[in-house]
Amino acid sequence: MSLQDLKFAFIVFVSLLVTPSTSSAQETQAHQHIEVSLRMIGHQVLLNYGDSISRVLPIVKEGDRYKIPFNTEFEFKPQELINTVNRVITETQLANSYIVEVENCETGEVVYSYEMNYLEQTDIIPCQSRTQPKSCYSLLVTLIDPIGIDQANLEVITNTTSPSISSSGLLYAFYGLLLAFAVLIGYFLWKRRKTSAIDPNLIPLGEYKFDKRNTELLIQHKRIELTSKEADLLLLLYNAANTTVERERILNRVWGDEGDYVGRTLDVFISKLRKKLEFDSKVKIVNIRGVGYKLVMDNSN
Secondary structure, three states, X not given: OOHHHHHHHXXXXXXXXXXXXXXXXXXXXXXXXXXXXXXXXXXXXXXXXXXXXXXXXXXEEEOOEEEEEEOOOEEEOHHHHHHHHHHXXXXXXXXXXXXXXXXXXXXXXXXXXXXXXXXXXXXXXXXOOXXXXXXXXXXXXXXXXXXXXXXXOHHHHHHHOOOOXXXXXXXXXXXXXXXXXXXXXXXXXXXXXXXXXXXXOEEEEOOEEEEOOOOEEEEOOEEEEOOHHHHHHHHHHHHOOOOEEEHHHHHHHHHOOOOOOOOOHHHHHHHHHHHHOOOOOOEEEEEEOOOEEEEEEOOOO
8 A cells, every 4th residue: 555545545534533623624624635636646647657656746726726747757548547537536526527637848738638527417528549649747637516525524524513412422433433444444455456466567568568677578478588679669669659759769769879780770670579579460660761660559449
């Protein structure tokens, strides 16, 4: 169970147990719930792309929007992003309706956005299958109809602030909340065990699994070894899948300043990779004449 999961569970438990005396305390409590829920969204987005190391930066409130920044670049598939955000918002009961925008950190442009509305069922979700290239992104979340802690626990807050509640009633309430917290911890442990089976070093590549740590391709019961240069080349093409990577960029990124390659070295390595990827016809390295190469993956299934 990660530190972020524990932090989230602890805040939810404290939100049920602590007795706020003013509306300002309730607002602070709701803000904490929103912030932790949004950090969970950022955490899950990075996990989707095999990144369990990079950090989700502090949440920033901009007017009626919350910004989730990251300290790393990543690519994303809109459908996976939609599923991740929807799952976390549903589990944390954050809002009935919301808007998500993906902003490019360098240009400030919104490269993708969509709206979810559970109450009226008028979702607006464009271009779900169009993969966005690896870059620096921030998520902007606007909660149109938040439910949060302040509404979900209003009855609990009102009851615990009443002076007429007996000490035995408070004791029963405490034990009930303690049991709820234990169940919550159990749930997060279960979720942790479920996700821990996913090795962040294994990259799905059609029918293959690309083990970037051990520099090998896995398919069925076969293990196909890659040289370090082949692995670097394949990873570069994968990070820009379905887009052309220029020859000069490939040579600079993979061979750097070594200066010992000749004109056809890249073509030879491409040929070797094609041979090792021949077991899945939906994964191809295409030559864009006079420009470079492109890794094409058919994700129609």
